[in-house]
Amino acid sequence: MTDLTLANGDVRLAASVDGPIDAVPVLFLHGASVSRDTWDETKQRLTNRYCVWTLDFRGHGYSDRAPNYNLAGYVSDAETALAAIGRPAxxxxxxxxxxxxxxxxxxxxxxxxxxxxxPPWFLGRLEEWSNSIFSKLFSLLLLRLTKWQQERPPFTTYVEFLSNGPDRLGGVVKDHISARHLLSHASAIQRLDPRCLRDDCLKEALSSISTERPFLCPAKLVRGEERFGGAFSDEHAGSLLATNPHLEVVQYKQCGHHPHRMLGFEQRFFDDLEEFIAKT
Incomplete structure (x- = not known):
């Protein structure tokens, strides 16, 4: 694996590349509050056949903090990585x-x-974000993170906070997400710019999505169940299929928002991903 620094204007972005450099490139993009490290298990399954790129968005991981955290900024970060890849990915x-x-x-x-x-593709709609579990969770994390980055508590404080919170699937989070992924997330929030989690920044980013524009390439969407913390509901699926009738949507029952890092779903996620990549 080779670690890279990519320049998006004045913002330096941390990225990694692994696998045969002349193979089909696959770029992985993480969610809010985590980092490119979240993809390690998935990446390891692909690097013998694909050129795998991972990227830390602005304000996340080892990338620079930035003046703003809007959708255009995050998209430009990904476009910077695509420019470095230099061919369709x-x-x-x-x-x-x-x-x-x-x-x-x-x-x-x-x-x-x-x-x-x-994807929280439709959570930028009027009132959807404020009524969602994500608005509440990120507001709580922002409060804790602002306090911790002033006090600098031990790393175990971050791990315990992420591990022992209640989970909609029952029990606590560590019952459903592996210890390695919890360590990864704790490490990520230790370095995170708290402004990334501001409610107005997240809502603005999602509300900027042109949800009625079709995808211009093959696409597949996997989702959990809304009652267990999934961000993509049955109603959202109907709306997206109306503009993208060829989109394949697969729901994982008894699954929350993070199939790729949830115990019992990692293998299914990888199998679905590998099958999709092999067909394109």
């Missing part, structure tokens, strides 16, 4: 990263296909 995104991948697929000719994991 498959883009895989989770949550915010899935929204960025979807926006890219509407306009960017360098997108071969997109694989979208539980």
């Amino acid at each position: 498959i883009v895989v995104g989770h949550s915010l990263g899935a929204c960025v991948a979807g926006v890219l697929s509407q306009t960017n000719p360098n997108i071969r296909a997109v694989f979208l994991e539980d």
Whole structure:
């Protein structure tokens, strides 16, 4: 694996590339509050056959903090990575990263296909964001993170906070997400610019999505169940299929917002992703 620094204007972006450099490129985009490290398990399954790129968005991971955290900024970060790749790529995104991948697929000719994991594609609609669980969760995390970045508590404080919160599937989060992924998330929020989690920034980013524009490349969407924390509802599926009738939508039952890092779903997520990539 090779770590890179990419320049998006004055913002330096951290990225990594692994696998045969002349193979089909696959770019992975993470969600809000995590980092490119979240894709390690998935990436390891692909690097023998694909050129796998991962990127830290602005304000996340080892990338620079930026003046703003709007949708255009995140999209430009991904476009900077695509320019470095230099040829059409498959883009895989989770949550915010899935929204960025979807926006890219509407306009960017360098997108071969997109694989979208539980995108909050329609949560920018009037009142949807404020009524969602995500607005509440990120507001709580922002309060904690602002306090912690002033006090600098031990790393275990971050891990325990993420591990022991209640989960809609029952029990606590560590019952459903692997220890490695919880360590990864704790490390990410330790370095995160808290402004990324501001309610107005997140809502503005989602409300900027042109949800009625079709995808211009092959696309597949996997989602959890809304009652267990999924961001993409049955109503959203109907709306997106109306403008993208060839889109494949797959729901994982008894699954929340993060199939790629949820115990019991990682293998299914990888199998669906690998099958999709092989066809494009």
